[in-house]
Amino acid sequence: MECEAVNNSIHTPIQQWTAARAITLMVGCLLVGITGGWLVRSWRSPVVTKTASVAAISTPSQSSSATASQAVNAARLKGMADAQAAPILERLKKEPSNPVLLISIGNTYYDAQQYPTAVDFYGRALKIKPSDVSVRTDMATAYWYMGDADTAIVEFNKALNYEPNNPNTLFNRGLVKWKGKSDASGALTDWKKLLESNPHYQAKDKVEQMITAAENDLGSTPHKRTN
Numbered sequence: 001m002e003c004e005a006v007n008n009s010i011h012t013p014i015q016q017w018t019a020a021r022a023i024t025l026m027v028g029c030l031l032v033g034i035t036g037g038w039l040v041r042s043w044r045s046p047v048v049t050k051t052a053s054v055a056a057i058s059t060p061s062q063s064s065s066a067t068a069s070q071a072v073n074a075a076r077l078k079g080m081a082d083a084q085a086a087p088i089l090e091r092l093k094k095e096p097s098n099p100v101l102l103i104s105i106g107n108t109y110y111d112a113q114q115y116p117t118a119v120d121f122y123g124r125a126l127k128i129k130p131s132d133v134s135v136r137t138d139m140a141t142a143y144w145y146m147g148d149a150d151t152a153i154v155e156f157n158k159a160l161n162y163e164p165n166n167p168n169t170l171f172n173r174g175l176v177k178w179k180g181k182s183d184a185s186g187a188l189t190d191w192k193k194l195l196e197s198n199p200h201y202q203a204k205d206k207v208e209q210m211i212t213a214a215e216n217d218l219g220s221t222p223h224k225r226t227n
Contacts (some may be wrong), residue, residue, distance in 0.1 A: 115142040127183035149180030165197035
């Protein structure tokens with residue numbers, strides 16, 4: 001996955017979620033092979049085919065080469081994140097309870113796909129400021145990238161306790177329900193609530209498409225698009 005360009009400045013006061021950051025989740029779930037057959041292209045990077053399918057048609061040498069390439073890319077991204085985070089970590093030694101610094105470090109590792117490290121720093125920030133919905137949603141999304149749908153949903157639920165109509169949290173929880181838990185009905189509930197409470201959501205067209213696809217899974221009446 002291509003990640004966003006590394007920003008050398010600290011996100012201040014905190015990096016806020018945008019629609020583009022939210023649907024990063026969709027791309028990630030596709031890349032780790034969880035989504036099944038409905039492939040879309042959106043957000044930060046192009047979608048690739050399901051991991052299991054690729055493995056099934058790859059020769060051993062191709063598979064080995066791909067694994068090696070992924071390992072090199074992961075190491076490169078980690079090195080970039082470590083370099084970017086280093087000065088912030090130095091500041092954190094003097095201000096260990098500064099949530100802005102903790103979140104900035106978490107964002108740095110999140111964008112470099114170092115999700116366990118991102119979760120660690122997000123979790124530390126949330127102990128100080130548990131009501132930060134954007135950070136908790138990022139942390140939940142990181143858990144999803146790590147393959148832990150159950151913990152992701154728990155954290156999305158906590159975020160929605162603070163902001164029940166947060167559109168990006170509803171978007172992502174719906175996707176994890178649909179593709180991580182095979183709960184199309186639950187996903188539809190989240191996405192319809194999203195559109196009802198946020199009629200001008202930037203990614204409205206994408207949500208409409210996902211609703212239609214989930215309804216097809218259930219064999220229900222197709223969703224009517226709104227203007």
